[in-house]
Amino acid sequence: MVLFYHLLKKIIHTGVGRGRFLIAVTGVSIAILLLLLSVQVQSNYQDLMYSKSNQDSIANFLVLNKILTDQNLGSANLTDAEIGDLKKQEFVESVGLLTASHFKASIQSNSARFPFFTDIAFESVPKAFIDVDNKDWKWDETAALVPIIVPNMFLDFYNFQFSFSQNLPQLTQGVVKMIVFKINVYGQKGNISFKGRVVGFSDRISSILVPEEFMKWGNTHFGIVGSNKSSRVIIRTNDPGNPELNNYLKLKGLDTDKDKTRFSKYRQVVDWVVRIFGIAGLIMLSFALLIFSLFIQLTVASCKEEIYLLIVLGTSPKQLRQFLMKQFFPVHIYIVVLSLVILIGLQYFIYLRLQAQQIFVGVLPAKTVFLSAGLILASIWFLNNHFISKHIKFAGSTVKK
Numbered sequence: 001m002v003l004f005y006h007l008l009k010k011i012i013h014t015g016v017g018r019g020r021f022l023i024a025v026t027g028v029s030i031a032i033l034l035l036l037l038s039v040q041v042q043s044n045y046q047d048l049m050y051s052k053s054n055q056d057s058i059a060n061f062l063v064l065n066k067i068l069t070d071q072n073l074g075s076a077n078l079t080d081a082e083i084g085d086l087k088k089q090e091f092v093e094s095v096g097l098l099t100a101s102h103f104k105a106s107i108q109s110n111s112a113r114f115p116f117f118t119d120i121a122f123e124s125v126p127k128a129f130i131d132v133d134n135k136d137w138k139w140d141e142t143a144a145l146v147p148i149i150v151p152n153m154f155l156d157f158y159n160f161q162f163s164f165s166q167n168l169p170q171l172t173q174g175v176v177k178m179i180v181f182k183i184n185v186y187g188q189k190g191n192i193s194f195k196g197r198v199v200g201f202s203d204r205i206s207s208i209l210v211p212e213e214f215m216k217w218g219n220t221h222f223g224i225v226g227s228n229k230s231s232r233v234i235i236r237t238n239d240p241g242n243p244e245l246n247n248y249l250k251l252k253g254l255d256t257d258k259d260k261t262r263f264s265k266y267r268q269v270v271d272w273v274v275r276i277f278g279i280a281g282l283i284m285l286s287f288a289l290l291i292f293s294l295f296i297q298l299t300v301a302s303c304k305e306e307i308y309l310l311i312v313l314g315t316s317p318k319q320l321r322q323f324l325m326k327q328f329f330p331v332h333i334y335i336v337v338l339s340l341v342i343l344i345g346l347q348y349f350i351y352l353r354l355q356a357q358q359i360f361v362g363v364l365p366a367k368t369v370f371l372s373a374g375l376i377l378a379s380i381w382f383l384n385n386h387f388i389s390k391h392i393k394f395a396g397s398t399v400k401k
Contacts, residue, residue: 025331031284032332032376033339036369038278040343043366044350045274048359060240061129061204062256063098064249065232077229082252091237091245096129098207098232099215102223104186107196109179114168120183123207124215129234132200139211146183146196149209150176155201173201187222205234317393324388325381332380336373343369 064086066076087095101122109116127137136147159170176198183196202209237245249256343365351363 025335027284027287028332028380029335029339031287032335032373033342034280034284035278035282035376036339036343036365036372037346038274038280039369039372040347040365041277042274043368044361047361060238061131061234061236062240063205063232063234064254064256067253067255069253077231078233083230083233085252086233086235089245089248091239091242091248093236093238094128095236096126096234097230098205098234099124099212099219099230100232101210101215102219104222105218106184106186108182108184110182111179114179116168120208122210122215122218123205123232124210124212125205125234126212129204129236130209131202131204134199136199137211139214139217141217144195145180146194146210146214147199148181148196149200149202149205150198151206151208152201152203153206154208185218185222189221192222317389321385321388325385328388329381329384332377332384336377340365340370340373 066072066078068076083095083097086092105120105122107116107118107120130137130149132149134147136145137149139146155171155173155176158168162168163170179197181196181198183194185192185194239245248254347361347365348363351361354361
């Protein structure tokens with residue numbers, strides 16, 4: 001049998017052109033690598049967009065308000081219907097109301113070394129939307145202190161602008177948390193003072209926050225009657241760069257921090273690039289398989305007389321098909337394995353480069369890459385088997401006629 005297969009190999013290889021074989025193998029190699037690379041690019045893209053390791057707890061929370069125009073000045077509150085519609089959107093995970101203080105207030109320092117007084121306005125928000133984890137974030141009428149959360153940008157403004165103009169000392173977060181302020185609340189029923197202390201600094205919400213319990217109490221006892229409507233909401237979204245989110249905000253006349261949604265301008269372009277990359281890989285693979293099938297056809301056609309002679313001598317078409325499959329299919333296995341090795345090296349290189357930037361992707365190619373490689377090999381085996389069987393039958397019948 002070994003001598004038989006050696007004879008078959010010698011006969012078949014007389015009809016094989018090395019140049020044609022090299023062109024066919026090169027085409028298939030480039031196409032398979034490109035297709036697997038496009039699958040990995042798509043996987044990395046999904047990791048960058050949706051992986052928990054790359055989620056930005058600041059960017060994923062957006063504070064929304066209506067865009068002020070000449071037509072809605074003084075009436076830019078969000079209605080219950082508008083808030084309800086926002087909650088129904090697929091790109092919105094949860095919605096929280098930002099409640100503004102409807103009473104006058106001021107805050108001042110009790111220390112002569114740090115003379116400070118200013119009018120102030122507060123907001124409150126459900127605890128789930130706050131990026132400061134503090135057990136003291138609660139209040140009731142018996143509490144000794146009112147906890148306050150201040151935006152980091154306020155402290156930066158004070159340290160690098162206000163302190164210089166007023167000849168005041170610069171302060172660290174730790175020092176600010178040690179200071180006890182006096183909070184004055186004014187209303188028609190009189191004035192009342194509380195002690196307050198900063199318990200944390202926020203990068204998520206750019207307003208001075210107090211607990212919801214304090215806000216409800218203040219608005220009930222000192223607030224203006226009938227002014228309890230919300231003008232701002234905060235939403236949690238898993239994808240602040242979603243073009244659908246950006247389009248919805250434009251359609252509803254809503255505004256938010258442009259820095260958090262700026263990627264939506266480029267998102268559709270990136271989506272199209274990734275899709276085109278994958279389509280190009282499929283097209284190239286189709287053409288490469290076509291080239292290889294033509295190569296098989298030319299090889300079998302050039303040896304049709306020898307094939308017919310072998311059939312007359314008792315060689316079955318099944319034996320010829322098995323032999324030709326052993327000649328042409330294993331090279332595809334080598335190509336796929338080599339492509340996977342190249343992808344593993346590229347992915348590891350990308351992993352190291354992005355990790356240095358605190359951006360995380362998989363250290364190895366995605367499972368879908370290996371699954372795609374298996375599907376490619378199965379498809380190639382099926383096509384090769386089909387073409388070889390077809391052309392052996394055709395070559396034998398042609399010579400017979």
